[in-house]
Amino acid sequence: MESRGYEDILSTGDIYRKILRLDLARDRCEVLKTDPESWRPEEELLSVQLERFAMSGAVHEEDTERFVAFTRLEQLRSCVQAGEEGANLLYRRQMGDDYRWNLIEVIPGQAGGEQFAILCVKDVHDAMRESLEGEGEGSGRRELIRSLEDRAYIINSLSRLFFSTYYLDLEQDTFRAVTELRRVGDVLGNEVNCSAALQVYANHFIHPEDREEYLNTMNVQNLRQKLRWWQPCVAVEYRRLTDEPGSGQGAWSWVRATAVLARTAGDEAPKTAVYVAQDISSGTRRPGQINREETHG
Numbered sequence: 008m009e010s011r012g013y014e015d016i017l018s019t020g021d022i023y024r025k026i027l028r029l030d031l032a033r034d035r036c037e038v039l040k041t042d043p044e045s046w047r048p049e050e051e052l053l054s055v056q057l058e059r060f061a062m063s064g065a066v067h068e069e070d071t072e073r074f075v076a077f078t079r080l081e082q083l084r085s086c087v088q089a090g091e092e093g094a095n096l097l098y099r100r101q102m103g104d105d106y107r108w109n110l111i112e113v114i115p116g117q118a119g120g121e122q123f124a125i126l127c128v129k130d131v132h133d134a135m136r137e138s139l140e141g142e143g144e145g146s147g148r149r150e151l152i153r154s155l156e157d158r159a160y161i162i163n164s165l166s167r168l169f170f171s172t173y174y175l176d177l178e179q180d181t182f183r184a185v186t187e188l189r190r191v192g193d194v195l196g197n198e199v200n201c202s203a204a205l206q207v208y209a210n211h212f213i214h215p216e217d218r219e220e221y222l223n224t225m226n227v228q229n230l231r232q233k234l235r236w237w238q239p240c241v242a243v244e245y246r247r248l249t250d251e252p253g254s255g256q257g258a259w260s261w262v263r264a265t266a267v268l269a270r271t272a273g274d275e276a277p278k279t280a281v282y283v284a285q286d287i288s289s290g291t292r293r294p295g296q297i298n299r300e301e302t303h304g
Contacts, residue, residue, distance in 0.1 A: 067099035
């Protein structure tokens with residue numbers, strides 16, 4: 008795949024406030040365009056700089072984990088190797104005393120056998136606000152909804168981070184496994200009804216003290232009500248029975264399950280979602296924050 012030329016990208020004028028050309032072999036970048044007062048990469052590994060940038064508070068705390076995962080060198084390489092034109096991430100970036108919605112897009116490129124990525128960042132806060140107020144019926148709303156629908160592909164490319172990934176059809180109350188633990192698959196068997204499968208999973212694998220909260224969050228009716236393009240994620244943390252070697256009988260591990268809006272209907276109600284589960288026993292869980300309906304962008 009030939010890259011989009013710099014002239015083509017830069018000709019977008021003021022659409023993008025920052026454009027970086029990323030050397031995927033060296034994890035370095037060339038700044039093609041940036042705001043005068045904006046953060047500017049230095050001469051060190053770009054992925055490290057981006058993680059430090061996010062963790063410094065420049066990215067909203069609810070968006071930090073996704074931002075870091077999306078900008079990891081391995082993830083960017085995966086996007087380019089797969090030729091994923093238009094992989095993107097919507098997040099909140101600190102501007103003064105407040106946060107503004109930004110969209111970062113990855114444009115894969117290749118020249119002379121060298122693969123690289125163009126990272127483009129644009130401020131979409133005003134379009135978000137207009138849409139929330141019911142005024143943005145034009146390209147702004149369509150652009151943001153389209154970016155949210157691309158989340159399914161982003162999460163699929165990050166599937167190595169999750170021990171379970173499912174596509175949920177919220178209209179039909181059905182599901183399809185993408186990646187699944189064998190013992191979970193054995194228990195679920197040929198079940199295709201999403202509500203029934205969630206109940207079976209909770210009964211077999213979730214700590215009794217966490218079951219009610221899990222099922223109150225991860226049920227089809229709740230996802231239908233809560234998932235919208237302005238609130239594209241619903242998450243819950245719980246304890247899961249584990250049989251990992253050396254873990255001991257009856258051992259539990261902390262898991263974070265997230266349902267992410269994938270596609271919407273004409274009335275903006277959710278049609279499909281992606282359900283992912285990740286082991287967070289290493290310490291990413293914060294006590295007292297088991298359930299969280301996220302406003303990730």
